[in-house]
Amino acid sequence: MFSQRIVDAFTGKKNEISVKIRGTDCKLYVFFGGIRIPDELVGNLKPEELENVGRKYDCIIKRKSKAYEVIPHVVREIIERDGVLASYSEEHAAELENWLRDCFISLLSELVRRS
Numbered sequence: 001m002f003s004q005r006i007v008d009a010f011t012g013k014k015n016e017i018s019v020k021i022r023g024t025d026c027k028l029y030v031f032f033g034g035i036r037i038p039d040e041l042v043g044n045l046k047p048e049e050l051e052n053v054g055r056k057y058d059c060i061i062k063r064k065s066k067a068y069e070v071i072p073h074v075v076r077e078i079i080e081r082d083g084v085l086a087s088y089s090e091e092h093a094a095e096l097e098n099w100l101r102d103c104f105i106s107l108l109s110e111l112v113r114r115s
Contacts, residue, residue, distance in 0.1 A: 043115030
């Protein structure tokens with residue numbers, strides 16, 4: 001029998017992360033290569049706004065089931081180059097971490113500011 005944590009991770013269940021935004025505790029959902037931001041943090045943005053913000057922060061932002069899903073372009077680049085996004089690859093992890101450090105806080109701030 002598998003550990004439920006292994007099953008959850010393998011099947012793409014999200015990991016909940018608590019953050020403070022505007023002095024309020026909020027939850028983000030982080031999964032391998034992406035982040036889901038609940039729409040109550042962002043509001044209802046138009047598709048062209050999402051496209052513009054995504055272009056600015058080198059990612060794709062899509063609204064999916066009451067959340068905005070953020071996938072960095074580096075994920076697609078890794079898959080095109082190596083055929084797979086692998087959690088065991090230190091190179092892949094470093095590329096994802098670079099995007100996170102370079103872009104995510106500014107991206108989240110801009111999305112919240114637009115709400």
